[in-house]
Amino acid sequence: MRRDWIYACLLLSPAMVIxxxxxxxxxxxxxxxxxxxTGRGRxxxxxxxxxxxxxxxxxxxxxxxxxxxxxxxxxxxxxxxxLALMMAVFVNEKLRGRALLRMAFFxxxxxxxxxxxxxxxxxxxxxxxxxxxxxxxxxLPAQNWVGQTDTVLYTMIAVATWKEAxxxxxFYLAALQTIPMPLREAAALExxxxxxxxxxxxxxxxxxxxxxVSVNAVINSVRLIDHIFVMTEGGPNNASxxxxxxxxxxxxxxxxxxxxxxxxxxxxxxLCALAIAQFFFLDxxxxxx
Amino acid sequence: MNKMSFSWDRALITCAAWALALLWVLPLIYxxxxxxxxxxxxxxxxxxxxxxxxxxxxxxVQAPFARYFLNTTILVTMILIAQIxxxxxxxxxxxRMDFRGKGILFSLVLVQLMIMPDILLVxxxxxxxxxxxVDTILAIGLPxxxxxxxxxxxxxxxxxxxQELDDAARIxxxxxxxxxxRVYMPLxxxxxxxxxxxxxxxxxNNFLWPLIITNSVETRPLTVGLSIxxxxxxxxxxxxxxxxxxxxxxxxxxxxxxxxRQFVQSxxxxxxx
Numbered sequence: 228m229r230r231d232w233i234y235a236c237l238l239l240s241p242a243m244v245i246x247x248x249x250x251x252x253x254x255x256x257x258x259x260x261x262x263x264x265t266g267r268g269r270x271x272x273x274x275x276x277x278x279x280x281x282x283x284x285x286x287x288x289x290x291x292x293x294x295x296x297x298x299x300x301x302x303x304x305x306x307x308x309x310l311a312l313m314m315a316v317f318v319n320e321k322l323r324g325r326a327l328l329r330m331a332f333f334x335x336x337x338x339x340x341x342x343x344x345x346x347x348x349x350x351x352x353x354x355x356x357x358x359x360x361x362x363x364x365x366x367l368p369a370q371n372w373v374g375q376t377d378t379v380l381y382t383m384i385a386v387a388t389w390k391e392a393x394x395x396x397x398f399y400l401a402a403l404q405t406i407p408m409p410l411r412e413a414a415a416l417e418x419x420x421x422x423x424x425x426x427x428x429x430x431x432x433x434x435x436x437x438x439x440v441s442v443n444a445v446i447n448s449v450r451l452i453d454h455i456f457v458m459t460e461g462g463p464n465n466a467s468x469x470x471x472x473x474x475x476x477x478x479x480x481x482x483x484x485x486x487x488x489x490x491x492x493x494x495x496x497x498l499c500a501l502a503i504a505q506f507f508f509l510d511x512x513x514x515x516x
Numbered sequence: 517m518n519k520m521s522f523s524w525d526r527a528l529i530t531c532a533a534w535a536l537a538l539l540w541v542l543p544l545i546y547x548x549x550x551x552x553x554x555x556x557x558x559x560x561x562x563x564x565x566x567x568x569x570x571x572x573x574x575x576x577v578q579a580p581f582a583r584y585f586l587n588t589t590i591l592v593t594m595i596l597i598a599q600i601x602x603x604x605x606x607x608x609x610x611x612r613m614d615f616r617g618k619g620i621l622f623s624l625v626l627v628q629l630m631i632m633p634d635i636l637l638v639x640x641x642x643x644x645x646x647x648x649x650v651d652t653i654l655a656i657g658l659p660x661x662x663x664x665x666x667x668x669x670x671x672x673x674x675x676x677x678x679q680e681l682d683d684a685a686r687i688x689x690x691x692x693x694x695x696x697x698r699v700y701m702p703l704x705x706x707x708x709x710x711x712x713x714x715x716x717x718x719x720x721n722n723f724l725w726p727l728i729i730t731n732s733v734e735t736r737p738l739t740v741g742l743s744i745x746x747x748x749x750x751x752x753x754x755x756x757x758x759x760x761x762x763x764x765x766x767x768x769x770x771x772x773x774x775x776x777r778q779f780v781q782s783x784x785x786x787x788x789x
Contacts, residue, residue, distance in 0.1 A: 253639030317533035
């Protein structure tokens with residue numbers, strides 16, 4: 228057994244060094260650094276207790292970014308999940324040209340988010356963009372969708388939903404294909420309507436997939452911010468600033484690394500809460516009774 | 517009667533499905549339209565409009581896309597090879613060996629499914645600076661070279677391979693590496709394909725970390741190059757930007773269209789744990 232231990236060490240160490248070096252240690256360092264000031268020039272970082280956190284709570288931009296991120300997640304996640312489920316049901320039905328349908332839904336997934344943002348920007352262009360052109364047909368005035376504080380966040384939500392739904396569809400598709408045919412036949416014999424079958428049999432059966440997809444959707448709502456760089460840079464007036472983008476700004480434009488670490492801790496906290504929630508949910512098995 | 521209502525149902529579903537699909541590809545069709553037509557047809561949809569490739573050649577000349585392509589290709593290849601090599605070794609240890617601390621180590625691996633290097637920008641930047649790797653392609657790839665997801669996926673696959681095969685090879689005197697190479701890797705081919713496609717498309721599309729860690733043409737991947745090209749709003753036409761957008765996503769898109777079935781199945785396989 229001792230030999231086994233040595234072998235295991237040799238096999239594991241390359242992967243573990245990189246994993247721990249770029250995920251675990253930085254995560255811990257982030258937490259430590261959030262209790263220090265940013266060292267500038269000859270001034271070394273000093274321990275300042277929870278000062279950074281006090282700054283955080285009093286920072287209107289942080290509060291705004293947090294709110295934005297909540298709205299962003301609260302709309303993007305259900306929207307992309309519902310659309311994904313619809314797509315999966317459509318593709319799972321033996322419709323004509325289902326390969327084409329599947330392709331249409333899935334293609335946005337393989338595109339870089341940054342490229343997707345470019346494409347959508349043209350949609351939103353005031354006056355010329357497709358959306359305003361369609362509005363023009365009905366004599367509605369041109370709108371600067373991306374330039375207004377009250378619409379900008381929703382333009383980004385649309386982009387994210389468009390990109391993600393097809394990805395989640397795949398998982399639902401896999402789940403739908405595991406639902407046994409006899410169940411469907413039995414329900415049809417009993418005279419259950421499609422909708423009833425969907426609500427009472429399909430939905431509960433695919434609950435684990437919904438959980439899996441939701442967890443991924445939450446992670447993505449924090450992690451994927453590439454489109455902000457092309458579309459808005461967080462503006463106008465911070466209306467489209469999300470947490471990770473704010474971290475980027477604070478760290479790499481204002482070079483306040485300690486405050487950036489504090490902001491990162493908030494993100495880490497959200498992800499940890501998610502991990503714990505998932506653990507408890509999985510433990511109790513999100514399954515039909 | 518029953519039959520009748522059934523087909524109505526179907527017609528409705530078919531219509532809804534196609535409407536949604538059409539809505540979904542609209543942005544892509546639009547981008548393709550503008551990229552292949554002269555600028556004056558950007559917003560005029562005239563089927564007789566002349567087709568052109570000048571937008572593509574303009575974009576290609578105005579930014580060093582060839583170099584960006586090379587960088588991205590090197591990056592994706594490097595990451596994939598490392599992920600597979602390191603992941604395979606670790607997965608074997610987790611799947612087939614008994615040692616103390618296995619549970620803890622494995623949960624450390626799983627942590628990376630939640631907390632990815634993407635989020636720890638500041639600390640990872642500091643690490644790269646200390647290693648003297650800032651603005652290198654290696655620095656873009658290094659944090660991703662051990663994939664928690666990859667290790668997990670391969671471990672699950674290795675555990676389904678009969679222990680008897682391993683034992684038989686061992687009795688014949690095959691070393692651990694030999695067994696991994698001749699028994700485990702060939703049998704896990706579908707998993708490698710699935711993971712490979714997911715990994716390549718993820719890193720081809722990655723943006724934030726490369727943006728931070730690179731600052732020269734020699735290291736920048738396509739995504740960062742594209743963002744710089746599109747951001748210089750010095751009157752670059754939409755049609756040219758759209759052409760550049762299609763250039764950067766082209767290879768992946770083409771690969772997807774050619775291997776659609778494998779792509780979808782790979783993502784499916786990668787998702788079901």
